[in-house]
Amino acid sequence: VNLSYSEADREFRARARAWLATNVPKAARPSAGPASSRFDRDWQRRLFDHGWAGVAWPKAYGGLGLTGLQQVIWYEELARAKAPHHINTTYVGLMHAGPTLILRGTDQQKSAHLSRILSGENLWCQGFSEPNAGSDLAALRTSGVLDGDEIVVSGAKMWTTDAQFADFQELLVRTDPKAERHKGLTWLICDMRTPGISIKPIRTMLNDEHVNMVFYNDVRVPLGNVVGQVGGGWSTALATLSFERGLGFIGDQLELYERVCRAIELAARCLCEDGKSALEDQGIAQRLAAIKADAIAIRAMTLADIAETERTGQPGPKSSLMKLMVTKTHKALSEVVGEIMGWDFLEFNGDRQSHPWTYEYLWSWVFSISGGSSEIQREIAADRILGLPRAR
Amino acid sequence: LLLTLDGDELGIIEAAATFLEGAIPLARLHRGEPAVDLTHDTRKQIAEMGWFAITLGAEHGGSGLSGIEHVLFHREVGRRCGAIDILATSLAVLIAPAGAIRDELMAGGASIAAAVADGERLRILGSADAKMAVHISGDESRLIDLAGVSFEARPSLDPSVSMRVLHPAGIRVSAVSLDPTVPRLARLGVAAMLVGVAERALELIVEYAKVRHTFGRPIGAYQAVRHPCADMALRAEAARCQLWFAAAAMKEGRRDMDAHIDAAKHLANEAAVTNADVDIQLHGGIGVTDEHDAHLLLKHALLLSRLFGSKRTLLSRLLNASVED
Numbered sequence: 099v100n101l102s103y104s105e106a107d108r109e110f111r112a113r114a115r116a117w118l119a120t121n122v123p124k125a126a127r128p129s130a131g132p133a134s135s136r137f138d139r140d141w142q143r144r145l146f147d148h149g150w151a152g153v154a155w156p157k158a159y160g161g162l163g164l165t166g167l168q169q170v171i172w173y174e175e176l177a178r179a180k181a182p183h184h185i186n187t188t189y190v191g192l193m194h195a196g197p198t199l200i201l202r203g204t205d206q207q208k209s210a211h212l213s214r215i216l217s218g219e220n221l222w223c224q225g226f227s228e229p230n231a232g233s234d235l236a237a238l239r240t241s242g243v244l245d246g247d248e249i250v251v252s253g254a255k256m257w258t259t260d261a262q263f264a265d266f267q268e269l270l271v272r273t274d275p276k277a278e279r280h281k282g283l284t285w286l287i288c289d290m291r292t293p294g295i296s297i298k299p300i301r302t303m304l305n306d307e308h309v310n311m312v313f314y315n316d317v318r319v320p321l322g323n324v325v326g327q328v329g330g331g332w333s334t335a336l337a338t339l340s341f342e343r344g345l346g347f348i349g350d351q352l353e354l355y356e357r358v359c360r361a362i363e364l365a366a367r368c369l370c371e372d373g374k375s376a377l378e379d380q381g382i383a384q385r386l387a388a389i390k391a392d393a394i395a396i397r398a399m400t401l402a403d404i405a406e407t408e409r410t411g412q413p414g415p416k417s418s419l420m421k422l423m424v425t426k427t428h429k430a431l432s433e434v435v436g437e438i439m440g441w442d443f444l445e446f447n448g449d450r451q452s453h454p455w456t457y458e459y460l461w462s463w464v465f466s467i468s469g470g471s472s473e474i475q476r477e478i479a480a481d482r483i484l485g486l487p488r489a490r
Numbered sequence: 491l492l493l494t495l496d497g498d499e500l501g502i503i504e505a506a507a508t509f510l511e512g513a514i515p516l517a518r519l520h521r522g523e524p525a526v527d528l529t530h531d532t533r534k535q536i537a538e539m540g541w542f543a544i545t546l547g548a549e550h551g552g553s554g555l556s557g558i559e560h561v562l563f564h565r566e567v568g569r570r571c572g573a574i575d576i577l578a579t580s581l582a583v584l585i586a587p588a589g590a591i592r593d594e595l596m597a598g599g600a601s602i603a604a605a606v607a608d609g610e611r612l613r614i615l616g617s618a619d620a621k622m623a624v625h626i627s628g629d630e631s632r633l634i635d636l637a638g639v640s641f642e643a644r645p646s647l648d649p650s651v652s653m654r655v656l657h658p659a660g661i662r663v664s665a666v667s668l669d670p671t672v673p674r675l676a677r678l679g680v681a682a683m684l685v686g687v688a689e690r691a692l693e694l695i696v697e698y699a700k701v702r703h704t705f706g707r708p709i710g711a712y713q714a715v716r717h718p719c720a721d722m723a724l725r726a727e728a729a730r731c732q733l734w735f736a737a738a739a740m741k742e743g744r745r746d747m748d749a750h751i752d753a754a755k756h757l758a759n760e761a762a763v764t765n766a767d768v769d770i771q772l773h774g775g776i777g778v779t780d781e782h783d784a785h786l787l788l789k790h791a792l793l794l795s796r797l798f799g800s801k802r803t804l805l806s807r808l809l810n811a812s813v814e815d
Contacts, residue, residue: 099499099558101491101738103815111815167491174815355813362809387805391753394813395728398493398735405494419724476720477713483723484696486710 103167110164111171117148118179126451127182130306135221135263138186142218151216152196159200160213166404170348177353184349187260191215191222193346195268198285198338201412202326207287211266223264225255225288225312226335232256233474235270236279236332240314242271242286249273249286249324251294251317257468261297261310264290269319270335273328283331285338287323294318304460305448342469343417345407350465351400351424355393357458358431362386365438376438385434392427399423415482418475425466432459493734495562502559506566509539514570516690516783519649526617527573527652528601537598542579545675550588551596556741560675561682561733568683569690571650571790574616574797577679578602581624584675585633585667605634606797612661614641614654615797622664624676626798631672635662648789674740674747676798677755678733684758685733687791688726691762691769694783695719698773709772718768725761732757749811755799756808762791 103111123141128134145151146160154169155161162168176184184192196215199208214220231238240253251271261267267288274282288295294317299307326334365377365386376382399420407413435455436443446456466472480486495503513532518524536542544559546552553559560580567576579595579602586592594600603616605623614623614636625632639661641654696719699710709715736754739747766788770777777784795801 099493099495099734099738101493101735101742101744103491107491171815359812383809384802384805387809388756390811391732391756391805391808392728394750394753395732395757397813398731399728401491401493402731402734405492409494416727419720419727422720422724423728473713473717476717479720479723480710480716484692484716484719486696486699486716486719487708489711489713489716 107165107168107171110168111175114150114172114175115178117150118175118181121148122179122181127186129449129451130308132263135187135260138182138188139218139221141182142188142192142216146217152192152212155196155200155212155216159208160216166345166408167401169345170352170400170404173349174352176349177356185347187221187263188215188218189346190224190259190264190268191220191266194224194338194341195222195266197341198268198334199325201337202285202334204322204325206322207325211287220265221260221263223258223261223267223290224338225258225267225269226338227256227258229254229256229311233471235335236283238270238272238283240269240271241275242273242284242319244273244321244328245318247321248318249284249321249328251286251288251314251319253314255312255314257300258297258310258312259308259468261290261312262299266290267312268325268338270331273331277329280332282329283335284328285325285331285334286319287325288317288319289323292317292319302464304457304464305446337412339470340413340417343413343421343475345403345413345417346469347421347424347465348400350428351396351420354396354424354427354431355390358386358390358393361431361435361438362390364435368438368440368442370440382434382438385430389427389431389434392423392430396420396423396427415478418470418478419483421469422472422475422479425462425472428458428465429462432462435459493731493738495734499558499562502562503566506541506563507569509535510566510570510572514567514572516570516786519571519786520781523649526601526619527650528575528617530601533575533579533598533601535598536576536579537596541576542598543583543596544580545671546583546596550592552583557675557678557737558734558741561678561685561737564679564682565686565689565733568686568790568794571648571687571786572683574604574651575602575620577676577683578604578616578624580679581626581631581672581676582622582633584669584672585624585631586665591633591664603636604797608655610657611655612658613644614656615651615793618643618652618654626673626676629668629670629673631667631669631676632663633665634658635664648793649786650790651793671740673798674751677751678737678740680794680798681729681733681736681751681755681758684755684762684791684794685726685729687787687794688722688729688758688761688765691765691784691787692719692722692726694787695722695769695772715772718772722765722768725757725765729754729757729761744814746811746813749808749813752799752804752808752811756801756804759795759799759801759804763788763795766791 152161157163242249269286269288273284294315298311368376450457543552548554601620603620603623605625644653646653732754736750739750770784
């Protein structure tokens with residue numbers, strides 16, 4: 099175990115901090131609509147042009163070729179500088195489609211997509227879940243029929259975040275309905291402009307439409323867009339999910355500490371019914387301090403995870419514990435802030451900028467359900483970390 | 491920066507585990523009430539292997555190792571509900587000035603307990619034959635002399651640790667140290683023992699869930715058992731990662747080391763007590779029997795969670811503490 103940063107790490111942090119100090123956009127991100135994705139693309143383009151995109155991606159694909167630790171440092175500095183939140187319309191491309199292509203894509207796929215993800219030119223969305231296949235992902239039924247050098251896709255996908263802004267989709271389809279259910283799947287790169295795709299937004303309890311249903315009516319995808327093998331989609335999808343669960347939320351993991359410090363400042367300002375500050379309430383003070391301890395431990399877990407990922411090349415099953423820890427702490431923080439704010443917490447119009455705490459509170463369910471619900475994460479931990487007998 | 495154990499560190503765990511499993515297996519606590527928490531022979535063996543002087547400088551005859559090796563060893567002690575004497579002796583070695591007392595301590599010649607303030611009294615945790623006790627108050631660490639002092643023995647919930655109370659008036663102080671290393675190693679040592687308890691509780695239930703059948707299936711196949719086990723794994727993992735971080739923060743002299751140590755102790759408190767609790771529940775009836783290990787872990791966790799950093803103290807410090815990059 100050692101915690102000392104190398105000279106290169108320290109230099110990288112100083113350079114990142116200095117650049118962010120003068121380059122973080124002053125205008126707030128529009129909360130919805132095409133203006134929001136334009137904002138994300140512009141910010142990503144700016145990062146790319148100034149040499150900050152894809153910190154740990156290989157140089158050959160336009161990344162900086164730096165270490166996982168420097169990637170952590172970058173996210174810490176983003177949080178410190180209050181830079182645009184990394185979970186935006188560039189997220190799927192940067193955090194899981196890109197890493198999946200790096201691990202499993204052909205040279206042609208890599209050169210066609212990776213640098214365009216980094217530059218913000220191409221936005222991606224995910225097409226895994228379906229109306230009847232969520233936690234049980236391998237039950238998916240959207241079909242892909244081989245026809246010459248194309249796969250013809252028909253069916254429906256569900257919960258596709260930002261589909262309306264995406265250029266490409268990581269699309270998981272069933273190409274062999276006769277095979278055992280995990281075996282007949284194929285992972286495709288789907289161009290969202292292909293004829294036959296239609297999108298229907300789903301209004302959520304956050305008062306927004308960030309998720310969608312996507313329908314496929316004989317959508318023709320070239321065979322060259324298969325990532326991994328035809329019929330080998332489950333294995334490729336597991337790689338995608340390990341990135342999503344492991345390092346996909348790294349920005350949130352590290353931001354939690356900043357947020358709990360802000361919550362403590364807020365508690366010192368907010369007055370309770372008895373006229374005392376919320377921070378004088380021992381119950382609230384203890385909960386905030388316990389959440390701070392958890393946020394500190396989350397950083398340690400992240401660094402341990404990075405060390406493990408550097409060793410094996412891919413996040414392992416401990417990323418399920420990581421996701422449980424982050425989502426649990428995120429929710430606990432939201433709940434205590436709700437009590438601190440009293441009635442003000444109930445003022446909400448769906449705008450993240452003006453009502454961040456209420457927005458984050460509502461988001462805590464998105465967090466603990468998307469990317470594999472907490473219940474599924476516990477199943478993965480029981481199977482793959484503890485080796486308990488399988489229930490399924 | 492690399493937050494993972496290297497080969498040397500894994501070697502320490504291996505050596506400590508092998509030795510302690512022979513010297514102080516949990517099974518010892520099922521053989522009737524022992525006369526002392528740590529026997530004379532075991533104390534001598536620990537001394538011979540140098541475990542009492544891991545962090546003492548090599549120039550003083552110690553191993554000159556850091557908080558990292560200290561926590562690796564004490565985690566193994568905790569897994570077996572080891573006596574408080576072991577940690578207390580390693581702290582006493584740091585408090586005592588060079589000379590006869592320290593030499594005797596390093597040689598395992600004296601039984602040492604821990605003393606904690608308890609209202610007007612001092613509560614002594616450790617073997618009934620302890621000659622001295624380590625008492626930490628703020629930054630000051632004292633070695634107090636228990637010879638000839640009158641005590642009141644108290645019944646102890648935790649069979650691995652004996653308790654006595656005394657009135658400190660007129661008590662003789664043999665040595666005082668203002669070295670901040672001592673209180674830090676005290677908190678880290680107990681945090682490490684608690685992590686050991688949290689991990690042991692998880693292992694006990696995972697093992698049992700594979701072999702115990704109900705309704706024709708191993709109980710580990712039921713989500714009502716699997717999910718609480720996953721939560722136990724999370725508590726142990728979070729506490730362990732923070733423990734490694736805190737120990738390394740101390741080794742490297744980071745300015746925020748105290749906040750990291752407090753966070754490590756807090757997570758370890760919660761992980762050990764909750765895991766030991768859930769372990770009993772998931773075992774069902776066998777979990778509440780005296781012959782099972784499960785209650786030993788819970789009782790030890792309750793004691794350790796009060797020692798060198800209770801929830802209230804730790805959280806009041808953490809509220810205003812800050813950590814760096």
